[in-house]
Amino acid sequence: MGVTGPHTWRLRARLLVLGVVLVAFDAVAVAVAYGLAHLAVGLAPLLWSDPGGLFSVGFGTGLLVPVVVVGTPLVLVAQSVFGYRMTLREGLSGATDPSETTPDSIAAMRRKIDRQDAVQSVRKRVDRLAHTADMAPPDVSIVESATPNSFVASRPGERTLVVTTALVEALADEELDAVLAHELAHLKHGDSVVMTAAAFLPTVTDRCRAIAVGVLRRSFLTAWLFDTDGSADARTLIAGQFEIALVVFAVAVLPVVAVLSLASTACYRLLSRIREYAADAGAVAICGSPAAMASALETLTTDHRPDGDLRAAETGVRELCVLPHSIEDDPGDSGGSGGVAGRIGGGWANLHARLLPGSHPDIDDRLHALRDRQAAVDDADESTF
Known part of the structure; x- marks a missing residue:
């Protein structure tokens, strides 16, 4: 059974919209980069202590x-x-193909062997399912992680399917x-x-x-204005003739890239x-069982739901995953250090949580759609008798 069907045109239209x-x-990002480049050139005279030459080049838009x-x-x-390299680097960080790991102990060797067996098993499944879907199978990698999840990353000519060890262990055969x-x-x-x-x-x-926040944090000028508790080395790291130009540029860049980051992340999640x-x-369409997909989602969300706020998690691989969980077991503290920097980092995380949409539909809505499909399949089976 293939994946094509009466709604193929909708899939193509959806892909076109994406x-x-x-x-x-991308066009907006290029335009923003063009404007920031003009700003950098306009501030360049500050680097050789010539305030009178500020913005002498002008902000012409003729080449925009x-x-x-x-x-x-x-x-x-x-x-x-x-994007493909970045996604795989983030998703596979800490554990890639078992042949690339060096066992330091018997326990590490056992984990390597177990994961290698799991890779072979998953690859066989993927090959069989890809044949059913009439498509070439992608490369398969397994990440050792306590969070059950999966995602695919691709670019023309290269495709990789990534699953975690916890996913393989948590699901029954039909669910997997x-x-x-x-x-x-x-x-x-x-x-x-x-x-x-x-x-x-x-x-x-x-x-x-x-980076812009880091420049402001390490600046002697902002440290003096806000009376932060940074070390002397940190305060003098970028002090000197570049100080004013860097601070002014960082202040100008920060709101622009923050807005672009929020907008692009919101679009990405939608x-x-x-x-x-x-x-x-x-x-x-590939497996022929809506119930199996629904059962897999129920298993993963009932027994393995993370404690943290998923919407506030770091943007990246999680948007590609079957469920909005971070692949990493311990994503770390994204709030930054204490003081002004810590407050800015915490405020940015809260802004993400408040303004950005969730990266995945509500799990109950997905289950409802799958159950409707299963009911339609059952009705069709009954009508054949």
Whole structure:
């Protein structure tokens, strides 16, 4: 049974919308980068103590349209290449293919052997399901993690399906097949390419925001203005002739990249929500059992629900996962250090939690849709008798 059906045109239209939104955000990002480049050039005279030359170059917009036209496809290429690498680096950090680990003890060797057996078992399942879906099987990697989850990352010519050891251990055979089919459906529909690329912009803009905050934290000028408790080395790290220019540029950049980070992350999460229902339906088309997919979701959310606020978790791989859990067992404290920096970090996390939508549909809504499909299957079976 293939994944295609009467709603194929809807899947194609949905994928087209995803692509249009991604291109629009790329164009905005290029325009913002163009404006910030002008700002940096305008502030350059401060580097050689020449305030009179500030903004002598001007903020001309004559090249804005050509820059956006040329820069947007270049950004798309960068997203496709580096978004895939970035996603796999984050998802596979700490545990990749077992052949790449070096056992330091008998226990480590046993974990390696167990994971290698699990990889072979999952690969066989994926090969069988991919054959059913009439598609080439992706590469398979297993991450040693206590959080049961899975995701796919792809770019043209490369596709990888990642599952955690906890997922393999938590699910029965039919449930595991359903989750793997869910991930294969993302590949079949083509939305995994768009989503892997879409993960690039929120991550890059948030890192730019963090860099700007770091400049302000380490600045002697801001340390003096806000009377922070940083060390002498930290206060003098960027002090000197670059001080004023860097601080002014960071102050100008921070709100811009913060807004772009929030907007791109909100779009990224909304795209993530849209694709999950279609992937659930695709899993049913491959496996033929809505009940198996529903049972898998119930198992994962009933016994393995994280304690933390999922919406406030760090953006990245979790938007690609079958459930909005972080792959990492201990994502760490994202709030930053104490003092002004700690308050800014905590405020940013709260802003994320308040303003951004969830990355996945409510689990009850997904279960309801799957149960409706199962009821339709049961009715069709009864009508044949």
